[in-house]
Amino acid sequence: MIVNEQEEKIIEWTRLKFGLAHYDLGRSSYSRRVTLFNETVYQFCMEWFPKEASIVEEDLNPEGTAVIAIDLSTNQVESAIFVGGETYAKAGIVFQQRDVESIIKWIEAETNLIYGRQFQLDSHKGGKYVFKECYKGIDISPPGYIELKLNSDGELVFYSVYGQFPTEEVVKEEEYTLTVKQVKKTAQAQIRLIHDPSFKDEKIYPTYALEEIYITNDLSKTIPFEGFTDRGGRIELEELLVWSEPLQNHFTQSELVLIEDISAKQAFTNEPSADIEPINESEGTAYIDVVKTFLRQVYPAYSGEWLLTSFNRDTGYIHANLKGSKSHSFIFQRKLKVIIDPHSLEVITYIDNQLLSDQFKTYDSPEEVVLSKEEAYEKIKEFIELKPCYVYDDDTQKYILGAMIDSSYGVDAHTGEVFLLADRE
Incomplete structure (x- = not known):
């Protein structure tokens, strides 16, 4: 797998952020989508495999695999999914406090979005938190969502951001x-x-x-x-x-x-x-x-x-x-x-x-x-x-x-x- 300097920076940043010392980067690729504003947004997608696991089939990922996508326009995490809800990450993203306020603060720091202005709580049950896109508390259409799941130890096993989350310039x-x-x-x-x-x-x-x-x-x-x-x-x-x-x-x-x-x-x-x-x-x-x-x-x-x-x-x-x-x-x-x-x-x-x-x-x-x-x-x-x-x-x-x-x-x-x-x- 050929890695250029820009890719290498993203890979190492991801390894540290998610505590992937016990993982190897198995596959990587690029994807893109077209936004509501007809703009092209690219993602760098990585599949990290636990060192103990072996790839059984090309299109299947073993439990614990970390599938992570970085939005190249913002350099922010667009999604992070640990397959099967299992994680072997060490010193990764762990929430000692699992109340909604702590989750909100983490999302604000992660996305630069403001709670109540660009996103608000939609549902919370157990370790699953779903936030929906808004503008100053009013719903947005088409809707966007931020979803986050924690395991019983407070470790992040699912995170996804989807939507436009508009600023006042386009409202x-x-x-x-x-x-x-x-x-x-x-x-x-x-x-x-x-x-x-x-x-x-x-x-x-x-x-x-x-x-x-x-x-x-x-x-x-x-x-x-x-x-x-x-x-x-x-x-x-x-x-x-x-x-x-x-x-x-x-x-x-x-x-x-x-x-x-x-x-x-x-x-x-x-x-x-x-x-x-x-x-x-x-x-x-x-x-x-x-x-x-x-x-x-x-x-x-x-x-x-x-x-x-x-x-x-x-x-x-x-x-x-x-x-x-x-x-x-x-x-x-x-x-x-x-x-x-x-x-x-x-x-x-x-x-x-x-x-x-x-x-x-x-x-x-x-x-x-x-x-x-x-x-x-x-x-x-x-x-x-x-x-x-x-x-x-x-x-x-x-x-x-x-x-x-x-x-x-x-x-x-x-x-x-x-x-x-x-x-x-």
């Missing part, structure tokens, strides 16, 4: 003023009739429920609840895919390589990931042709039944995202992801959620819908909640104050009964 501060009465029209528009399967009863129920959505504090815009996935270069589409002739040639899937081969030079020069590159019009046209050719091979009888909704870059591939074109109220909508090699313009593989829908074919059919959407809203309106949060806004690239409109309750569209949605899972 548009306001005084929260929203009320449920103000968002009445938006809430009414979010009532959906869904056919919801109950695993417990093995039956499909016709249910009215509120589809979550974010609304800004000034009521000027809404932001979809699922608007934060697939951060890389992305284009939105609304392309109905139609063809007249199927293709007879057989489609063969290829291996999907999800681990990028990243060099030290790329990492330490912070080379921008190719995933942040926009997808231009000519590329989009070419990818549409690739998807259509694939569908003619694999779904020849489905002409006009797939809607192409977006393309995005992910780990060097192009992901084409499709959904069924026919509207229906079943909670699990038909979805298809087609993964394309942008260089060869060949489909590598695909993911179809058909199996998810098929498992409910034996369930009892839903009863007749008796209630109207308006009647359902009247029954559920007293259970509608506003959950204040700072929401990331793609248009301004800032976190803006708003709230999630949500409800934990649904209405049976046949009987009119109001019930807790969790009770029907």
Whole structure:
């Protein structure tokens, strides 16, 4: 394993910090991710093996292995996991005091974050502590978390930091003023009739429920609840895919390589990931042709039944995202992801959620819908909640104050009964 000077400094710092005198560095590699702000962040990842242990299989780590990732943009620990909750570290990270206040002080020193301003306690049970991202005590969306686990001796066996934890430069501060009465029209528009399967009863129920959505504090815009996935270069589409002739040639899937081969030079020069590159019009046209050719091979009888909704870059591939074109109220909508090699313009593989829908074919059919959407809203309106949060806004690239409109309750569209949605899972 070739180690350069920068790597050597990180390795020795990690060895001392985590007390890894009884460990050998077995493997190391680089990884990267694209943030909400379309920035590339690199990590140096190390797998430390206890001296007594042997590597049985290449992809398996023995108990006690320390898997540690360092964020190269901050030189801070992004994650530290001792496999199986076992540690052979000596003079590593040990907490004599295991109260929440002591854990908070350690996290503040480790991350340079301020408790109550950028993170707050979410849960604490035994030796497990979970903190969630916030801004001055108000939740952040999409959320971030800091998780920490100690063994019975107070030794650190798990630590992970995930999220943006924004500073005031990227937050548009306001005084929260929203009320449920103000968002009445938006809430009414979010009532959906869904056919919801109950695993417990093995039956499909016709249910009215509120589809979550974010609304800004000034009521000027809404932001979809699922608007934060697939951060890389992305284009939105609304392309109905139609063809007249199927293709007879057989489609063969290829291996999907999800681990990028990243060099030290790329990492330490912070080379921008190719995933942040926009997808231009000519590329989009070419990818549409690739998807259509694939569908003619694999779904020849489905002409006009797939809607192409977006393309995005992910780990060097192009992901084409499709959904069924026919509207229906079943909670699990038909979805298809087609993964394309942008260089060869060949489909590598695909993911179809058909199996998810098929498992409910034996369930009892839903009863007749008796209630109207308006009647359902009247029954559920007293259970509608506003959950204040700072929401990331793609248009301004800032976190803006708003709230999630949500409800934990649904209405049976046949009987009119109001019930807790969790009770029907």
